[in-house]
Amino acid sequence: MMDISECLKPDTMIYLTRDRDTKKGLFYKDEKPELFIKDFNHAEFIGEELCEIRNLRCAHYFLVGCGMYHLKRMARYGEIDQYYKYKLASYDFKDSSKKYKSLAEYGIRDVDKFHAMLEKTPTAKNREELCHDMLELLALDIYMGQDDRTSNNVVFEIDNDQNIRLAPLFDFEYSLNLNLTGNNNIQGFSDLIYLNDYKRIREFIKLYPEFEYMLKSYSNVDLCNLIYRTYSRHGLKVPDDKWRFYEEFEDDRNKVLKKIVR
Numbered sequence: 001m002m003d004i005s006e007c008l009k010p011d012t013m014i015y016l017t018r019d020r021d022t023k024k025g026l027f028y029k030d031e032k033p034e035l036f037i038k039d040f041n042h043a044e045f046i047g048e049e050l051c052e053i054r055n056l057r058c059a060h061y062f063l064v065g066c067g068m069y070h071l072k073r074m075a076r077y078g079e080i081d082q083y084y085k086y087k088l089a090s091y092d093f094k095d096s097s098k099k100y101k102s103l104a105e106y107g108i109r110d111v112d113k114f115h116a117m118l119e120k121t122p123t124a125k126n127r128e129e130l131c132h133d134m135l136e137l138l139a140l141d142i143y144m145g146q147d148d149r150t151s152n153n154v155v156f157e158i159d160n161d162q163n164i165r166l167a168p169l170f171d172f173e174y175s176l177n178l179n180l181t182g183n184n185n186i187q188g189f190s191d192l193i194y195l196n197d198y199k200r201i202r203e204f205i206k207l208y209p210e211f212e213y214m215l216k217s218y219s220n221v222d223l224c225n226l227i228y229r230t231y232s233r234h235g236l237k238v239p240d241d242k243w244r245f246y247e248e249f250e251d252d253r254n255k256v257l258k259k260i261v262r
Contacts, residue, residue, distance in 0.1 A: 001178065002242060004040040004063075004086045010078030012063065012235035019066035019085060034092040037064060038173075042242075044088055047144060047172030049230040053221065054214075056136055057093075059170040063234065064089035093168045099158040100167055103191060104151035114138075114193040117156070117164070126163040131208070133166035134192060139214035141175070141190055142201075142260075143221075143253055148174035149190040181248040186256060201260050216261045223250040 017035070036059075044061050051058035065075075065084030094100055108116045114134055121127040141149050148171065155167040186196050195201050205212045224246050231238050238246075 001176070001245075002042040002239065006239045007231065007236040008077045008086070009235060009237055010076065012077040013074050014063045014065045014077055014080070014084075014086065015089065016065045016067065016071040016073055016075050016080070016084065018068065018071075035064070036090050036092060037066065038088050040086060040088050041173035043144070043172045043174075043176045045230045045234060045236075046176065046227055047140075047169070049226050050140060050144065050218075050221070051169055053226075054136055054140065054217070056140065057166070057168040059090040059093055059168050061088045061090045063087075063236075090170070093170075095157070097160070101156050101158065102152050103154040103156070106156075112193055113151070113191060117192075121164055122162045126165075130164050130166070132210075135208055135211050135214055137166060137169065138190060138192065138195060139211060139218070140169075142186055142195070142215065143218040143257070144172060144175035145177055145185075145249075145253070146172070146175040147177060147189050149192070151191040154190075154192060176246075176249055178245065181245065181252045186260075198259055205260075212261055215257055219254055219257045219261070223253070 020037075040063075048058050048061060064087050065080065066087060067082055067084040103113060103117070106113075106117070106120075110116045117134070118127050118131055121130055137149075137154070140146075153171045155170075157165050157167040159165075186198065186201070189196065193204075195204060224243065227238060227246055
């Protein structure tokens with residue numbers, strides 16, 4: 001969709017660090033806290049901004065330059081005189097006092113993992129909290145057209161009383177895709193529960209009426225303004241030729257929402 005080189009400006013701030021062999025894992029364990037590195041994609045910052053609007057916890061990404069030298073410092077892009085591979089980074093969000101477990105690690109065989117996870121909560125209050133968390137995640141993924149919310153990309157946080165909540169969200173890169181515009185496809189893939197057609201979503205809303213409100217809230221989002229705002233906050237620019245896609249995507253998502261929320 002977009003290459004990082006199209007977005008950089010002379011004043012863009014970048015954290016410089018030494019490049020590592022990431023074949024053994026994407027966490028840089030010699031950074032404290034551990035640094036998670038991934039290739040740049042246009043959707044990660046947008047997903048983070050949408051999480052903020054809905055008061056959802058999310059991994060916070062920033063730009064990193066991976067090169068020959070272990071500088072561990074911030075620098076302006078226009079002042080960097082060495083070769084660096086520019087990527088996205090976030091610090092490990094895990095709290096040492098809590099346990100973390102992916103949906104995959106629970107080994108749930110049922111297709112409806114949403115309700116299977118609710119059955120694992122120790123109290124009625126925690127069930128309500130976890131239900132709210134997962135509904136918010138499903139609504140966000142439908143709006144963004146998420147295509148990769150697999151069991152490994154849904155992580156839960158467990159406290160000492162065995163209460164279960166969603167861990168901070170991450171991995172939005174397979175969303176806001178070009179193939180969604182003009183089709184009015186739901187495309188909110190999630191291993192939690194299959195909601196990829198309008199009939200299933202309406203039946204789901206009968207069980208959880210608050211889900212309709214969550215979806216409807218996204219119709220008030222000025223997506224293009226949000227994208228401009230979040231990219232500017234990170235010192236980046238959006239190439240002029242990309243705005244038409246974002247306008248078409250926003251229009252498509254609003255049509256999807258109107259078909260769901262009658």
